[in-house]
Amino acid sequence: MKKLNDYYMSVTGRELTKKQIEQFEKYYELLVExxxxxxxxxxxxxxxxxxxxxxxxxxxxNYVDFTSKKFNVIDIGTGAGFPGIPLKIAFxxxxxxxxxxxxxxxxxxxxxxxELDLNNGEGKCEAIHGRAEEAGKNILYRxxxxxxxxxxxxNMAVLSEYCIPFxxxxxxxxPYKSGEIDEELSNSKKAINIxxxxxxxxxxxxxxxxxxxxxFVIVKKIKNTPKAYPRKAGTASKQPL
Numbered sequence: 001m002k003k004l005n006d007y008y009m010s011v012t013g014r015e016l017t018k019k020q021i022e023q024f025e026k027y028y029e030l031l032v033e034x035x036x037x038x039x040x041x042x043x044x045x046x047x048x049x050x051x052x053x054x055x056x057x058x059x060x061x062n063y064v065d066f067t068s069k070k071f072n073v074i075d076i077g078t079g080a081g082f083p084g085i086p087l088k089i090a091f092x093x094x095x096x097x098x099x100x101x102x103x104x105x106x107x108x109x110x111x112x113x114x115e116l117d118l119n120n121g122e123g124k125c126e127a128i129h130g131r132a133e134e135a136g137k138n139i140l141y142r143x144x145x146x147x148x149x150x151x152x153x154x155n156m157a158v159l160s161e162y163c164i165p166f167x168x169x170x171x172x173x174x175p176y177k178s179g180e181i182d183e184e185l186s187n188s189k190k191a192i193n194i195x196x197x198x199x200x201x202x203x204x205x206x207x208x209x210x211x212x213x214x215x216f217v218i219v220k221k222i223k224n225t226p227k228a229y230p231r232k233a234g235t236a237s238k239q240p241l
Contacts, residue, residue, distance in 0.1 A: 057083030156188030179213020
């Protein structure tokens with residue numbers, strides 16, 4: 001996985017350890033093997049997985065210093081584990097919650113956690129099955145996280161209703177969005193404000209050796225989310241705020 005380390009250096013200015021590279025190698029093997037019997041990703045070529053899944057997931061660290069303390073992070077709609085598992089490999093001290101609505105994906109993720117030894121005593125890693133609309137009202141999860149991340153799940157207005165309720169006051173909601181985000185962002189600012197968030201800025205980059213543009217929208221939680229939100233399952237996508 002030389003290319004992984006080269007890309008990682010070019011994007012972050014840091015190097016992965018031998019152990020981390022081995023964990024990414026194992027993750028890739030588990031991903032493509034399980035993908036034969038379960039639809040996890042349309043991307044299976046190794047170089048493409050490295051760039052479009054691993055490096056893309058890790059690019060957020062240009063804008064967030066995950067090393068400064070032990071943060072609590074939840075990845076909403078994690079799917080095959082992106083960005084949560086790459087972040088956990090790169091920053092083992094993080095407490096990472098992988099949250100998804102499909103139980104068979106959660107079983108895959110639990111296998112990855114076990115095989116990669118991601119509960120290694122530095123920080124925990126757990127995979128939870130559920131719907132964001134329900135968990136966002138649960139006192140176990142509501143307003144408990146320093147960082148809430150989500151990649152390729154929904155448009156910003158809908159995603160804000162899924163994610164901002166999990167974000168603690170003073171914490172950040174940072175969705176991974178495509179390069180062209182301006183109109184979508186403009187249409188979501190009302191939802192962000194209603195839900196207790198404040199738009200801070202958008203950080204943009206292009207992934208190395210590609211024309212793939214990525215935007216990180218940084219939203220700070222400044223007040224409690226009203227009790228009415230998130231609304232019941234399906235409402236946010238049908239009637240965005």
